[in-house]
Amino acid sequence: MVSRVIPVDPFDLVIFGGTGDLARRKILPGLYRRYLDGQMPGEACIIGVARGDMDTDGYRAFVETSVREFVAKKWCDAKILKAFIERISFVQLDATGDQGWDELKAATKPDRVQAFYFSVGPSLFGPIAERLHTHEIAGPDARIVVEKPFGHDEASARALNETLARHFAEHQIYRIDHYLGKETVQNLMALRFGNMLFEPLWNAQYVDHIQITVAETVGVEGRGSYYDKSGAMRDMVQNHLMQLLCLTAMEPPSKFEPNAVRDEKLKIIRALDQVEPGDMVRGQYRGNDEVASYLEDAETDASMTESFIAMKLHISNWRWNGTPFYLRTGKRLRGRVSEIVVRFKEPPHSIFEEDTGQTANELSIRLQPNEGMDLKVTIKEPGPGGMRLIDVPLDMTFADALGEEAAEAPDAYERLIMDVIRGNQTLFMRGDEVEAAWAWTDPIIAGWEKRADKPKLYDAFSTGPEEALMLLHKDGRRWREIR
Ligand code: NAP
Numbered sequence: 001m002v003s004r005v006i007p008v009d010p011f012d013l014v015i016f017g018g019t020g021d022l023a024r025r026k027i028l029p030g031l032y033r034r035y036l037d038g039q040m041p042g043e044a045c046i047i048g049v050a051r052g053d054m055d056t057d058g059y060r061a062f063v064e065t066s067v068r069e070f071v072a073k074k075w076c077d078a079k080i081l082k083a084f085i086e087r088i089s090f091v092q093l094d095a096t097g098d099q100g101w102d103e104l105k106a107a108t109k110p111d112r113v114q115a116f117y118f119s120v121g122p123s124l125f126g127p128i129a130e131r132l133h134t135h136e137i138a139g140p141d142a143r144i145v146v147e148k149p150f151g152h153d154e155a156s157a158r159a160l161n162e163t164l165a166r167h168f169a170e171h172q173i174y175r176i177d178h179y180l181g182k183e184t185v186q187n188l189m190a191l192r193f194g195n196m197l198f199e200p201l202w203n204a205q206y207v208d209h210i211q212i213t214v215a216e217t218v219g220v221e222g223r224g225s226y227y228d229k230s231g232a233m234r235d236m237v238q239n240h241l242m243q244l245l246c247l248t249a250m251e252p253p254s255k256f257e258p259n260a261v262r263d264e265k266l267k268i269i270r271a272l273d274q275v276e277p278g279d280m281v282r283g284q285y286r287g288n289d290e291v292a293s294y295l296e297d298a299e300t301d302a303s304m305t306e307s308f309i310a311m312k313l314h315i316s317n318w319r320w321n322g323t324p325f326y327l328r329t330g331k332r333l334r335g336r337v338s339e340i341v342v343r344f345k346e347p348p349h350s351i352f353e354e355d356t357g358q359t360a361n362e363l364s365i366r367l368q369p370n371e372g373m374d375l376k377v378t379i380k381e382p383g384p385g386g387m388r389l390i391d392v393p394l395d396m397t398f399a400d401a402l403g404e405e406a407a408e409a410p411d412a413y414e415r416l417i418m419d420v421i422r423g424n425q426t427l428f429m430r431g432d433e434v435e436a437a438w439a440w441t442d443p444i445i446a447g448w449e450k451r452a453d454k455p456k457l458y459d460a461f462s463t464g465p466e467e468a469l470m471l472l473h474k475d476g477r478r479w480r481e482i483r
Helices: 021-036 056-070 078-085 101-107 122-134 154-165 183-193 231-249 258-271 398-402 412-422 431-451 466-473
Strands: 011-016 045-050 088-092 113-118 143-146 173-175 207-215 280-285 308-313 325-330 337-344 362-368 372-380 389-397 456-458
Touching: 011 021, 011 101, 011 412, 021 045, 021 056, 021 078, 021 412, 045 056, 045 101, 056 078, 056 088, 088 101, 113 122, 113 412, 122 143, 122 154, 143 412, 154 431, 173 412, 173 431, 183 231, 183 362, 183 372, 207 231, 231 258, 231 280, 231 308, 231 325, 231 337, 231 431, 258 431, 280 431, 280 466, 308 466, 325 466, 389 398, 456 466
Parallel strands: 011 045, 011 113, 045 088, 113 143, 143 173, 207 325, 280 456
Antiparallel strands: 207 337, 280 308, 308 325, 337 362, 362 372, 372 389
């Protein structure tokens, strides 16, 4: 496992929803990996909380099964796993009732770092915050970690912020967006602000356009009725794509510290123009012999909810005036890809003859698969065939360049949990950021609801509706292929 780790102070981590899907697949395996890496001090305690009929022994067995299922076999050392499991206990309580909180209080110590992870449905965020306060469980330096979705629109996000603010100060609230914990996202900041090479070119004068794609091959099967109430705009654009857009477009913060970074992100959200209906395409996937359609997955005969959205955005500020940002995300697409592509302009004057094949530089920052970056540069085609130009990628897949250490880099969740323990909010969303993102999103959704826009149908495992291709074609551009 990764060796260069910074140990953290002893802590108590309480996971509300400790038996849920997220805890099982991400949080608990991630904590084991941090333990294995020597990052979790011996005194650290993990306390699972849920209503289910379970005791500490039962929960320890649950944790062991989760770790064995979601951590590579080579890391599941029985002795280490046993020592890790001894750090774990369980408290049974219903977050909406008043029983069981004294047991929880007895299990945590306010004089150490306390983190309360709300890995439960959003309707429980308020009741838990309130009870942690009224039962005097959370010490003055306690942190709460709040999962997505953070609200359904601006009003509900604001109401949730107000509820949390009644019991916790902003510096104690960690709104999680796991995209921000990805290695490449942080590398985007290292690339932009740790090098002299790109930043002088990172503006409308040199950048033709930027594409942000988050494509998934999975459909909404299994959670269709839940998804049908949100759709791609609320589920992906308002949070994940917006965060990627902000980090790509923001001005250099004065320091890599929480409020400096978040102030700059907020300025981008506030500078976003509203999207014209003609600059946006919503879609719904069809079924085929192998997979069900969106409507079947959502268990409905008719739905106006989008499983795909593509849009062209403009940021009204000096840096980006005239450079469009194209965003797209969808389910049941041809590949599973998350990437940011910065397409630079062509040189202003070509000294080469026409038809030499000259094109523009393209920097792509891949979040998945194979986290890394590549830069397309134009070179002369080798050989005696005259001056023919071709593109070659300068590829830096982290796992290739940095070896096993990069391939084993912590998952986004484990990195973010350790940031919570350290008290570093840089990679978490501030309350005003979330509200501003909703304030931009709400009128767009209200617009298509008012127009009763129907989503365009697209084939399962395609690149989305034809109209999404046209969104770029009509500007003389094209999407990077989804492979
Ligand atoms: P889940 O599988 O439904 O688990 C919910 C957990 O909460 C269970 O442990 C459940 O146990 C507990 N719970 C429910 N009601 C409770 C109550 N009244 N008091 C105490 N505990 C209660 O949900 P999940 O998929 O883990 O998702 C948890 C949160 O993470 C949600 O906000 C979700 O949107 C977010 N999220 C999940 C994922 C993911 O991949 N799963 C990804 C991103 C965000 P009992 O029923 O025994 O109480």
